[in-house]
Amino acid sequence: GATVGDLAEQLDRPRRTVARLVNDLADAGLVDTADGVRAIDEVGPKRAIGAVRETLESRERIAESRLAMMRAYAETSHCRRRVLLEYFGVEAPEWCGNCDGCERHEAHQEQERAQQHAGTDSASDASPLHVDQAVHHEEFGPGTVMGVEPDRVTIFFDAEGYKVVALSALETGVLTARELASA
Ligand SMILES: [Zn+2]
Structure with a gap:
């Protein structure tokens, strides 16, 4: 050629x-x-x-989806470090404790503690999906999980880019996990 x-x-x-x-x-x-x-x-x-x-x-x-992710990073009220790491598909703790997002979160938590002493928060995120997992979406096709939250996942779809998908899509069968064949 x-x-x-x-x-x-x-x-x-x-x-x-x-x-x-x-x-x-x-x-x-x-x-x-x-x-x-x-x-x-x-x-x-x-x-x-x-x-x-x-x-x-x-x-x-x-x-366009990259741009949307960057916008989400700029506007997040969550941990900024986590948003950034998830953009690159790296698993991160929910809060790093070192960024402005975490600072605001801690201030907010303290406020809530002061307001009500009672109340237990059991944060069990037993998500059926994990970072790096291959998935398939009815509409968006094949993709890879980049970030997991209790109720939703961020997925990079081969042909569509980044999309945030509600975990309920698993129950309806719109989204399916494709387990890697490993022993
Ligand atoms: Zn942080």
Whole structure:
């Protein structure tokens, strides 16, 4: 197959532009780049354009979901460190005790303690899902759990990006866990 450099020369376009297009085509499953750039099969221009558009739209959704996650980080009243770690799919304690979110939380807790001495808070989060778990969603397709809360999970979907899904989706079968085959 031709190299990206060959194609750029033949098309008289910047190498970077051609490389990006080739990546889009590869993501859309239209070209194979394992050994130079090669078309995978006889796809008409209509199908090719459709596939590339789908890939670009998927990328746009993922970028938008990243933005939404960043907004959530900026606006959270929870532990900021936890939100950030979960963005990267790292398990984190609910409260780190060192950020402004935790400070506000502690102040709030103290206020509540002062107001009512009685009351037991049993925080048992026996979630059926865990970070890094592979899942499948009826609408959003395959994804990976990035963060777990008592009532909801944050999932990175391959084609959609980050989404927060209520745990009740498990009960209705909309969301299913795909256990990794390990002994
Ligand atoms: Zn914190």
